[in-house]
Amino acid sequence: MTSQFSAYVITEPCVGVKDETCLEVCPVDCIASTYEDDQYFVDPEICIACEQCALVCPMTAVFLDIDVPSYFKSYINRNADFYRRNKGEPMPVPIDKALTMIQAGHAKALELDIAVSVSVVDEGGRLVAFGRMDRSRPMSVDISINKAYTAASFQVPTTDLGSVSSQSWFQSLIVSSQGKIIAVAGGLPVLGEPFVVGAVGVSGGTDEQDQECARAAVAAY
Template identity: 35%
Template sequence: MNATRPEPVAVTQSVISAEASVVALQAAVSRAMELGVRINVAVADSGGNLAGFLRMPGAFLQSIDIAIDKAYTAAGFGFSTKDWMKLIGHDEGMKLGFSARPRLVVFGGGLPIRVGGELIGGIGVSGASEAQDEDCARAALAALGAE
């Protein structure tokens, strides 16, 4: 190790492929159709960048940004958006601090995408109930063979 700079200078970060993003989006929409709901669904890569998005006709317009932010939150932190409140607990400072952060979502519908234990992205679904949103996101993970 060099005393003046840490080694290595660059690291490899895996991200979800464009092809896998399409599979995930289509699986989430297919599940929504089975449930009879209309959703917006977004996939973010492991850096939180938008990798793909689909909006079903008639899905709530306000849910577009919510779906994108759910994917961003799940990818950025590597756990379900639904788990945020469990982690914060009764810490009022954390509740106030996190609620002031733009793009952070603390309710269900956003899941990390992991393959072989490696975080490659996140998926966010919005437009139905919290349980239905998460169901659609889980269908996307299943279509990818992701954890």
């Protein structure tokens, strides 16, 4: 998975401090470390360059990659290396499991007496499969795909994005993604072991009903 954005980089002033202030503000949970490492690192493939970590860091340790001072340049590789060491390539959701999840989402929708579309994407937000129930609105297909895309991109339930959806950086992302990013209920990431391997999106019911169908789909993974 390759980021289309520049990424932020954590540099030397974090060493030995690790006070975790930046972890609390990162909207995509892409800052990590281990007990053995003496600083935190940003995953350059996930970082959406929202700047929040740099704004709150008490040590001024965080820079956009193109702005890293020359004496800290080695930290660009050091951040990326941390993830190369600690993260294998995630396996995307296989098609048979995607179809099982879609069936589970549809079964929940039948229970709720609604008709929905359920979509499954891989960890990069690329469509694996979708299923549209009879009587569901045609537009529910695209909306379910967009919800899944958003959940995969941010690696959080789309309901978690409500608090940031009015911020200017998020609005810019909506525009640059041509509306593929949406912060409404019904998108859930699918957790593999231990990384996000894809996401599910559901559209056709109320927010709560879409969310319930998405939960049923993820539970079937």
